[in-house]
Amino acid sequence: MTGMNLTLKIWRQAGPRAKGEMVTYPVTDISPDMSFLEMLDVLNEQLTARGEEPIAFDSDCREGICGMCGLMISGKAHGPEVTTTCQLHMRSFSDGDEITVEPWRADAFPVIKDLVVDREAFDRIIQAGGFISANTGAAPEAHSVPVPKPKADRSFMAAACIGCGACVAACPNASGMLFLGAKITHLGELPQGQPERDARVVAMVNQHDHEGFGGCTNIGECSLACPKEIPQDVINQLNLDLRRALTHGH
């Protein structure tokens, strides 16, 4: 089979303060081997040829690891498959489909233009404590602290987060707790992360709330939308760490 015809309804918004609207664009002869973003590239080439300004959307590595892309596709973060938008291919759709394309919607992720949103709130959450303080040159020999494999593996599982924001986009509360929990678990499972563990969770959760994300109510949409399949138990870990910090007087 070749050449799908699709109807796209895409959010267009000229700027951060502009009022946006859904605009309908028919596209024809779309190869099932195209990625979703390549399909948008093709549309943009056509728009440019017609003298219309192309649709702004973010993407960079296009191999599912940098976390820059992210679209709400027919109501699902990153579309119908468990993957990033850039790794979604048109064979996941059928001829004649109507596809809505929207930006992540959360007040903590304001729209910059069209489908591009500002996710600096995530950076600020990391700034609040998402690190281990180890100045360059101050590190001890790598083998001086063994890390039990199960802990190393769990840390790695959580560290797979790419900071794309799909968890926030999918959450009915627009909560960033999966992102946050992933970082708490990544650093908290390692011996190197222990000295700052209490302070880290308190500071990061405060920053998260301050940014205007909603609270978690354990619905689980985040994990299902996560392209890296980070499980809900990182939020559990986050809660546990906060409770411990509480008992330690934070």
Place this chain on the structure above:
Amino acid sequence: MTQQTSGLIHGLYAEGDPIQDTKAPAGPIADRWNTRKFESALVNPANRRKLSVIIVGTGLAGGAAAATLGEAGYHVKSFCYQDSPRRAHSIAAQGGINAAKNYKEDGDSTFRLFYDTVKGGDYRSRESNVYRLAEVSANIIDQCVAQGVPFAREYGGLLDNRSFGGVQVSRTFYARGQTGQQLLIGAYQALERQVAAGTVEMYSRHEMLEVIVADGRARGIIARDLVTGEVETHLADVVVLATGGYGNVFFLSTNAMGSNVTATWRAHRKGAYFGNPCYTQIHPTCIPVAGEHQSKLTLMSESLRNDGRIWVPKRAEDCDKDPREIPEEDRDYYLERIYPSFGNLVPRDIASRAAKYVCDEGRGVGPKVGDFRRGVYLDFTDALRRMSKEAVAEKYGNLLDMYQRITGENPYEVPMRIYPAVHYTMGGLWVDYDLQSSIPGLFVAGEANFSDHGANRLGASALMQGLADGYFVLPNTIRDYLAKGPFEKLDDSHEAVVEAKASVDARIAKLLEINGDRTVDSFHRELGNIMWEYCGMERTEEGLLKAIDLIRALRDEFWRNVRVLGAADTLNQSLERAGRVADFLELGELMCIDALHRRESCGGHFRAESQTEDGEALRHDDEFAYVAAWEWGGDNGGAPILHKEDLVYEFVEMKQRSYK
């Protein structure tokens, strides 16, 4: 820098003075870095805050340097074009990072890593630099572990290592297939910690468009705020470029969509020499192009070649058949046939070229793109028979899944298709031992410089070099320069600042004004085709001369006929791309000139005219054992000027390789 020409060579370039001094200390190779660190001047901690550093790029090199200099107390301004420093393309590196820890007690050492890297670079890198790289490699692992990078571990809790890229020792540290991501996140977190501490000011969604050189020193940059479109001036005592490689000159590569040469090219135009631009690494195991719409290529770890067998049909007429129906006797396992001892595990460049040849013969497989099928089979049928599906999935599951997601074909049932793709560029801005370019005060780190990989980079060495530069080398060498500062305060009315800003404004206005018929991407795609055809896996004098003409014509058309819509004072992705493509159109020509002048084959540069009877790359050490550092020929179409830096090997003997 005087042009001592009695006419141009090939009508294309001139030869200038050779480079005499790279500032590397003399003496035993193992002592040189310590010597340099000791000689490098110190800066009083109280003075550091008064010294400002601009760092462009937040990948492993830039991110690590910004964090480290921030920790030291300098006033750092860090820039990236992405929405967050965590997105830099270092994140996509899969395989691992080398370090001479010798945890396996298998005979590894600093010297062996140094030796392997020099040899791997086909004797076109500097011994002093490479030794330093090997020396600090062990510190990198310590640093990353302390930051919480979750490397793979053994059950005893110690770090696991594997052997990578055909070397015989296990010195590669890894975090499943996401080593680059984990290392970058480590550097990113260290960077964000400094942002919180107030030592680093972060400018994301900012693209550097010009470097400011005042009174002979790099003193700042002109950057465009990609959200508001505002063209901003940022001044500092020193400027560091850590802006990655230029593989996107080929349009299709494994680089990120936004990876570009603009920062380094602008610096080149302001006087920084460009080193070895033609050295390009092409990776043999990428997923082939599926159609005209293709926007980028995806690499699969070459570990797949350990168990997969590469073949094409013997007859061109079998190429559109279902591969499972092609009988054994009609298959050509060409690598096993030509290189019986190494078979499917021949080095990257040999595997890549062999794939090109069989496809050029019309025996490629997969969909036709243009007139050719560009793909060869990577077949796991034997491995599945030998091992079991579970064992294969355990070892390669994530790669096979990735393949299936992209192609829609099930690799457990149908042989995969692969084809080479541009992956890394060894060339970059020329730097001395201190990583300082030929513009005083302009330092270059990571893939953006040319320094450590020679003509070819070993697997798992890119991450090593990025972090070595960022954490350990640059912070030590830049000190020596900063100790001379703070330099005289500049303000926005300085002639150099005014000139730089005006040129950026004019260029943006020009791009928006042309309003021609062709999109930016169509130019980029055409440039990519030219580069891939004539300056890709195999280069010939005739092809390169043709490419130069084609590029010049295309560049000319670009400036007459490109269509960039939208305005300058808003997020405008077409405008961003247009600026980048404009620079690629200039770089492409220099790459071809460099490839043309280097009439030998070495590493990632293969000249068809220079091969052995067996079709192996043939170096000409007597003529070409030098770094080609190119000086910009001037804005009015002046020819580039070649400065040669001779490579002297005191510790490693130059050998011709053979994989037969």
Place this chain on the structure above:
Amino acid sequence: MVPPVATNTLPRTGPASARRTTVFLKMVMAVSGALFVLYVLLHMYGNLKIFSGVEAFDHYAESLRTLLTPILPVGGVLWLLRALLIVSVVAHVWAAAQLWRRANGARSNRYFAKEAARAALTSKAMRWGGIALLLFVIWHLLQFTIVKFNVGPDAAAGNSVGALVISSFQVWWVALIYLLAMIALGMHLYHGVFSASQTLGWSTTAKARARARATATVIALVVAVGFILPPLAILFGIVKGN
């Protein structure tokens, strides 16, 4: 003055307290909710006494009033319990309202199309279901504790709680209200118990999470079925008055 050089400590901007977080609000909900779970389990157990007859039921009700006498006055335990429950309900509702308000403010521009990845009805029904339960509890207290009004056929039922119960549930729509309320309660508990275990950090692994789900299912079923058995038994005449 030496300018700030290097950083070895976590920089702090503004006061950060664990008590000022949404996670803390959820803990408040979890703990107060847990108290309610214990209470409804006891309550449900008591209700089953109706199967032993009106007298046994009345006797049980009376014994609650005289529990721990004479150390405490008559009804003392009951009032302590009520006080605890009132504090819990206020805390639970207050925390829920805070989180609801935050969640509403976190996405002021809604999606045009939004599809839930799974039909998590129980989690989505927490807020409206919670309000419905609150209204139900008020109705329930008015009916059996505060006003004790009788909508049923037995005019003399006002003297005995057991008789009042039996008389009330002989009315089909009263039984229906309770049936619906217990379904709502079951759903609320199903998600609430699981959610509380998450919030309190008790289900860090997939296994523990599955266990928490199972526990939540059992509690929700036991409570809902246990509560609804007496009204249905009365409605269908299995349990009769004297």
